[in-house]
Amino acid sequence: MNKRTLGRSGIEVAPLCFGGNVFGWTADEPTSFSLLDAFVDAGFDFIDTADRYSAWVAGHRGGESETIIGKWLARSGRRRQVVIATKVGLEMPGVGKGLKREYILQAADASLRRLQTDYIDLYQSHTDDADTPLQESLEAYDRLIRQGKVRAIGASNYDAARLMQALAVSREHGLPRYETLQPLYNLYDRETFEKELEAACIDNGIGVINWYSLAAGFLTGKYREPSDAGKSVRGRKTVETYLNDRGRRILAALDAVSTRMGATPAQVSIAWLLARPSVTAPIASATDLDQLKQLTAAVRLRLDAEALETLNRASAW
Numbered sequence: 001m002n003k004r005t006l007g008r009s010g011i012e013v014a015p016l017c018f019g020g021n022v023f024g025w026t027a028d029e030p031t032s033f034s035l036l037d038a039f040v041d042a043g044f045d046f047i048d049t050a051d052r053y054s055a056w057v058a059g060h061r062g063g064e065s066e067t068i069i070g071k072w073l074a075r076s077g078r079r080r081q082v083v084i085a086t087k088v089g090l091e092m093p094g095v096g097k098g099l100k101r102e103y104i105l106q107a108a109d110a111s112l113r114r115l116q117t118d119y120i121d122l123y124q125s126h127t128d129d130a131d132t133p134l135q136e137s138l139e140a141y142d143r144l145i146r147q148g149k150v151r152a153i154g155a156s157n158y159d160a161a162r163l164m165q166a167l168a169v170s171r172e173h174g175l176p177r178y179e180t181l182q183p184l185y186n187l188y189d190r191e192t193f194e195k196e197l198e199a200a201c202i203d204n205g206i207g208v209i210n211w212y213s214l215a216a217g218f219l220t221g222k223y224r225e226p227s228d229a230g231k232s233v234r235g236r237k238t239v240e241t242y243l244n245d246r247g248r249r250i251l252a253a254l255d256a257v258s259t260r261m262g263a264t265p266a267q268v269s270i271a272w273l274l275a276r277p278s279v280t281a282p283i284a285s286a287t288d289l290d291q292l293k294q295l296t297a298a299v300r301l302r303l304d305a306e307a308l309e310t311l312n313r314a315s316a317w
Contacts, residue, residue: 001043001299004280006083007179007207009152011121013046013083015274015299017209019285020049024064025057026233027287032068033075038289040081042296048182048209048283050087050126051111062092063114070116079117085209086111087156087182089126099129104140108149124154124182134166138175145176154180154209160196167204178206180280185210187219187269188242188250191317198278207280210273214284218242219269221251246315253314257307263298270298272311 003012018039023032036047049069055062066086073079088107091097096107111120123144125137144150155163155178163181170177181201185193189212201208214220216238222231223243229235254265261268273282286292303311 005207006122006152006154006209006280008205009122009179009207011083011152011179013281014044015281016044016270016295017046017048017085017281017283018044019211019283020047020065020069021053022065022285022287023049023053023068024060025054029068029071031287033072034289035286035292036069036072037076038292039296040076040078042292044296045081046083046085046209046281048085050090050124051092051107051114052087052090052126055091055093061094063110066111066114070114074116083121084115084117085122085124085154086115086120087124087126089129099125099132099137099140101136101140104137105143108144112149119149119151121151122154122180123150123152124156124180125158125178127157128155128159128162134169135173135175138166138170138173138177142175152176152179154178154182154207156182156211157184160200163197163200163206164204180207180209182209182211182283184212185273185279186213186215187254187272187311187315188215188247190315194317198276201278208278209281209283210279211283213273213282214266214269215242218247219250219254219265221254221265224251249314250311253310257303257310261301261303261307263301264294266294267298267301268303268307268311270295271301271303272308274299275303275308 001014004015005012049065052062053065054060089099096103141153183193218238223239229239258265258268273279284295
């Protein structure tokens with residue numbers, strides 16, 4: 001499998017990232033273990049999580065996803081086979097939030113304990129913290145890198161202006177730079193990323209590991225009528241956000257392309273992302289082995305010019 005580099009970090013990954021938000025939420029511990037085993041057995045190695053996952057579930061406090069991954073790493077002995085990405089910054093109930101120096105340092109140690117590892121491959125700012133100077137946050141990451149606790153850093157949910165400002169601070173002060181960006185990006189959600197961020201990432205050699213690659217499941221074709229909202233725990237929000245005239249045009253285009261190419265809408269959606277010059281590894285989640293097989297097969301699908309034109313025309317913003 002051809003691997004791709006995360007920005008200029010030198011860290012190489014297979015071109016599909018497993019989104020760990022489901023671990024401990026819609027995938028229990030045994031299911032999560034089986035999914036992780038199958039993912040790595042299929043030749044993949046990139047796993048994304050966050051300290052915040054899954055604090056939104058009743059009775060959770062955050063850290064559930066990291067804890068499950070840590071147990072799997074300890075049980076499987078596969079730490080050297082995988083690239084682990086996690087995040088800091090969103091609120092951990094009863095603990096804190098933001099990107100101040102001391103909070104980042106404390107949060108990193110907490111993530112390392114939960115992950116049962118002594119280093120994080122990619123440590124990401126989960127969201128921008130306008131109340132903290134960029135230099136302060138980057139100095140904290142610099143300390144973690146010098147300590148050997150972090151290999152590279154990335155940003156999530158930054159706009160273009162703030163990302164460019166962070167890169168300038170890194171250059172000016174000799175601090176580590178954000179090597180990756182984790183934006184919302186998929187066949188439906190195109191405008192925000194493509195308008196300014198995409199060019200900034202290409203011009204500065206920043207790897208893109210986009211979230212919601214399948215638009216919360218909408219691009220699988222699972223949600224076609226309002227009554228389909230009950231098909232999953234996030235179905236209502238998915239239907240309300242995506243099931244409109246433009247969404248239906250995109251589904252029709254996915255149906256046409258997937259039928260012609262002998263693939264599924266989900267596979268075509270991932271293949272479209274992989275054909276974008278900016279995208280390094282889309283992030284997608286699965287909650288059972290059949291879903292996972294669909295996702296991993298998508299990296300072998302090559303869309304021709306006709307397919308790309310059909311999809312681009314239907315999803316144009």
